[in-house]
Amino acid sequence: MAQNLPSLESLTPRQIVAELDKYIVGQDAAKRAVAVALRNRYRREQLPDEMRDDIIPKNILMIGPTGVGKTEIARRLAGLARAPMLKVEATKFTEVGYVGRDVDSMIRDLTEVGIAMVEKEKLEAVQESAAKRAVQRILDLLSGGAQQPEPQEPQQYVPTFFNGVIVDDESTSTPQSSTVHEEQRQQSARLRERMKEKLERGELEDAEIEVEVEERSQGGQARVFGPVGMEEMGFDMQGMLGNLFPKEHKNRKMKVREARKVLQNEEAENMLDRDSLIAEAINRVEQSGILFIDELDKVAGREGAHGPEVSREGVQRDILPIVEGSAVMTKYGHVRTNHILFIAAGAFHVSKPSDLIPELQGRFPIRVNLEALTENDFRRILTEPRNALLHQYVSLLAADGVELQFPEDGIAEIARLAALVNEQTENIGARRLHTVVEKLLDEISFNAPEVDEDTVVVDAAYVREHIESLVKNEDLCRYIL
Secondary structure, X not given: OOOOOOOHHHOOHHHHHHHHHOOXXXXXXXXXXXXXXXXXXXXXXXXXXXXXXXXOOOOEEEEOOOOOOHHHHHHHHHHHHOOOEEEEEHHHEOOEOEOOEOOHHHHHHHHHHHHHHHHHHHHHHOHHHHHHHHHHHHHHHHXXXXXXXXXXXXXXXXXXEEOOEEOOOOOOOOOOHHHHHHHHHHHHHHHHHHHHHHHHOOOOOOOEEEEEEEOOOOHHHOOOOOOOOOHHHOOOHHHHHHHHOOOOEEEEEEEHHHHHHHHHHHHHHHHOOHHHHHHHHHHHHHHHOEEEEEOHHHHOOOOOOOOOOOOHHHHHHHHHHHHHOOEEEEOOEEEEOOOXXXXXXXXXXXXXXXXXXXXXXXXXXXXXEOOOOOHHHHHHHHHOOOOOHHHHHHHHHHOOOOEEEOOHHHHHHHHHHHHHHHHHOOOOOOHHHHHHHHHHOHHHHHHXXXXXXXXXXXXXXXXXXXXXXXXXXXXXXXXHO
16 A cells, blocks of 8 residues: 655644544544554654653553444554554453463564564565566576676696797787687677667567576475464474475476566565564564554453453453563564553443453553444445545446446435444444445446446435335344344
């Protein structure tokens, strides 16, 4: 996704909210909270080292029903900050001793996200140089692999005597080999130059060449499986054992257009400094990582008369040191969590934030309530964001030559019915719009490649005709919408 995002130092909290408004409708309190948190990161970077380490992020707890934009806010914020971001569900983790993932794995997974992010940036930065190297390798293959002939060993001068007198000298006995070599070198250079011109004009794209590629399915590139859970403990079994196996290479015949991509990727990989890449990624994770812990309310609760239910309090106590700040061992080294921004979220329908253990509550000082979406919010969600749902369907069906039109009354009717279904069944927020619109356009989507009509107008009458009967029938509504 190549976007020209503004730099972090140029984004004020008000501008951050404006950027989030492009994708998320409403929820101003949550947007303000994350905007201040992001700006505080920039402010912290401007401070002296001795003060910088003492300033920790003010973690945020988002409270609100499903489908109102909690995850989307965190995801868009990470995009603005160009920060590694990971979403995890608190219910996936269990206290040590139970079956499930240990909480340290969230930091290891976030580190992998950071490595992938930095690697992608580094690869993009060297693509131009890698492309030039790939062209040189293709020219080597096209011209027989010999850019310049190897010069022959110079012959040692041996003088010729006649009656004890030297009859020649070194200048007159220079071997012919140097002249021959020079002619061969010039001929090879001319051939290579002609090949290069043809390559630049695209005349050799279909020419077949034999390329040596690394075989990834066997030997050193095979996945090395260790004991279950070893990767969770930070051990890189493949890294430790992979070097015991020799890397296998295989010659493959391919066209120049395909070989260019393969060789360019290979050259780009070879140009990366893995040590500096890993160091930069770990630093980015530690200083600007965002960890979004969803469904925190599902592990809220303390041990009572009935005992811990799969030790929910134990999960909270395991999460606590991660949020407080600790060093987690990964296969790339230790990663400190002191300055990672944690955003937790939950509906808290049954439990309350006060049901969390006090120590964990204190680690999420900023709490924001996200409001349930209204019919008017649905109407805006359908059209206002950059990735608005109706815009997506218009673009999809345009690929089959069908022009979809949504008049205002049609949009209002879709929003009304989606809000009504949320009232009658479970309130799943904006996700209900996906269900309703998909059902509404089901017939059009199925027949689009074969219909003769170029334009379909989805007005209020069309909406009522296709889905109002489902909404009125509560049994069908529960199963279909």
